[in-house]
Amino acid sequence: MALSSQVEGVVRGWCPDAWRPMMAGDGLLVRVKPHLGRVSVAQAIGLCEAALTYGNGLLDLTRRANFQLRGVDHLQWPALLERLQALDLVDDDAEREGRRNLLVAPEWQTDDDTVRIASELYGRLHDLPRLPGKIGFVIDAGPAPALICEPGDFRIERACSGRLMLRADGRSEGVELTDGTEVDALLALARWFVDSGGLQARRMARHSAALPDWAIGDVRSAQPLRSMLPGERTGGTAYGLPFGRVEASTLMNVMERPGVTGLRLTPWRVILVEGAAGIDIPGLSTDPAEPLLRVDACPGKPACSQASVVTRELARRIAPLVRGRLHVSGCAKGCASSQPADVMLTGRDGRYDLAFNARADAEPLFRGMDSADIPGRLGAF
Numbered sequence: 001m002a003l004s005s006q007v008e009g010v011v012r013g014w015c016p017d018a019w020r021p022m023m024a025g026d027g028l029l030v031r032v033k034p035h036l037g038r039v040s041v042a043q044a045i046g047l048c049e050a051a052l053t054y055g056n057g058l059l060d061l062t063r064r065a066n067f068q069l070r071g072v073d074h075l076q077w078p079a080l081l082e083r084l085q086a087l088d089l090v091d092d093d094a095e096r097e098g099r100r101n102l103l104v105a106p107e108w109q110t111d112d113d114t115v116r117i118a119s120e121l122y123g124r125l126h127d128l129p130r131l132p133g134k135i136g137f138v139i140d141a142g143p144a145p146a147l148i149c150e151p152g153d154f155r156i157e158r159a160c161s162g163r164l165m166l167r168a169d170g171r172s173e174g175v176e177l178t179d180g181t182e183v184d185a186l187l188a189l190a191r192w193f194v195d196s197g198g199l200q201a202r203r204m205a206r207h208s209a210a211l212p213d214w215a216i217g218d219v220r221s222a223q224p225l226r227s228m229l230p231g232e233r234t235g236g237t238a239y240g241l242p243f244g245r246v247e248a249s250t251l252m253n254v255m256e257r258p259g260v261t262g263l264r265l266t267p268w269r270v271i272l273v274e275g276a277a278g279i280d281i282p283g284l285s286t287d288p289a290e291p292l293l294r295v296d297a298c299p300g301k302p303a304c305s306q307a308s309v310v311t312r313e314l315a316r317r318i319a320p321l322v323r324g325r326l327h328v329s330g331c332a333k334g335c336a337s338s339q340p341a342d343v344m345l346t347g348r349d350g351r352y353d354l355a356f357n358a359r360a361d362a363e364p365l366f367r368g369m370d371s372a373d374i375p376g377r378l379g380a381f
């Protein structure tokens with residue numbers, strides 16, 4: 001397998017997957033996109049074994065409800081890919097895998113609209129035009145929208161009327177759809193995006209062209225649900241992952257417990273362990289008030305070559321001192337969150353800049369601080 005050309009062909013800003021991993025400071029980053037955001041017990045155990053064998057022994061949960069393995073040696077990538085394919089976690093077709101960017105409402109039921117639409121879209125991925133790598137679809141067709149605040153370019157949502165609607169990201173309203181036409185509408189919107197020059201804008205929210213008449217409507221999404229918090233849920237227990245990360249060995253132990261039937265991934269740094277009741281998982285939390293669950297922090301130094309500072313160690317020390325959201329970013333790119341944080345620490349030239357109610361690339365209030373100086377500056381918040 002021509003792995004070197006695959007890896008060398010990768011550029012920054014690429015949306016990596018298992019066929020096209022991204023080179024990071026700590027080795028290859030391989031993203032795994034489970035069908036419907038769920039893994040069975042066997043798949044979860046296999047994935048944990050793969051992270052322990054080929055990666056750094058950790059699994060990162062992404063904002064699109066995928067898992068990432070990090071620290072993969074490029075010489076071992078083909079064996080990892082083969083393992084993931086055997087687990088049915090990666091499509092055998094690299095092209096289809098690249099297009100398989102669906103975020104689904106995590107608490108779907110086997111026979112509901114989310115499953116029906118997502119399953120049809122999985123089967124029609126080859127009908128899509130070639131789209132920018134970061135483009136994604138959101139299938140949010142439960143009784144009420146669960147993913148309103150999550151990014152995704154072409155969206156199916158529950159409307160106020162109770163029907164399903166199509167909405168282009170960046171537009172506050174959409175059009176109601178007739179049952180069974182949802183995937184046709186998504187494909188048509190994707191084709192329109194390309195034909196109307198969307199490839200230059202790269203994302204739907206940035207594409208300012210007027211929508212076609214058939215996609216313009218005045219229908220609003222229904223009142224959204226709150227995002228899933230850690231704690232007991234119907235059918236299982238939701239666990240918060242500090243920094244969106246879990247040790248593979250820990251997760252493997254959980255998946256081997258009697259009664260556990262699978263794992264649902266969410267975009268909220270929360271996993272839902274199906275069938276789990278009263279299981280304590282070391283390092284994970286079922287307490288919605290846990291300070292670390294209010295923290296965003298990218299891997300930082302040394303994992304990312306663009307980082308000049310450590311991030312997560314500092315975030316652990318600072319989190320109990322911060323009332324609202326804390327974001328510690330290794331550089332101004334702010335990969336961990338694009339939203340303003342109450343306390344924003346951004347690495348620059350080996351030191352930290354501090355801003356309040358700001359994004360990672362904001363003008364700081366205090367510049368060039370040592371980590372020891374930061375607690376004293378939080379009083380200004």
Ligand code: SF4
Pocket residue numbers: 298299300301304305306307308329330331332333334335336
């Ligand atoms: S924000 Fe963090 S992960 Fe993203 S490029 Fe900067 S240092 Fe790397």
